[in-house]
Amino acid sequence: MTKHPYLWKHHLFSSCSKIMMRFSYGFEMSSRWRCLGTEPKKVEYYPPTLPSVFFASLTSKSYCSVLNNPGYDRNCQLRGALPECMLACCSTKDSSLISVPAPDGHYCRGNMVCLGGKCETKEPAKKPR
Structure with a gap:
């Protein structure tokens, strides 16, 4: 020692x-x-949760403003469709649009969730070994 x-x-x-x-x-x-x-x-x-649960709990800030900076918000007019598991973020100053990966746990295709940028089947959490 x-x-x-x-x-x-x-x-x-x-x-x-x-x-x-x-x-x-x-x-x-x-x-x-x-x-x-x-x-x-x-x-x-803390019980295991996916990042989307955390970001959904934010009331004064959106995922876009946390991910990029306070000048971006998810409330924007989108022309066309975004790829799966992507979110549109708009600048609050000039309305420019950027697309960002959705947080893990974001719903896609109805009852499926985004995991690592792909739409996957939702499965119950497994206990650690």
């Missing part, structure tokens, strides 16, 4: 790793290394 005060007792870093961490975080930031020696806090459990 290491006797270094800034490393957890059960973690062993190579000398190369220690040098690279010091180089990356700076020698003057040694006070921030103390976090490596603290006990981790309890991990909060």
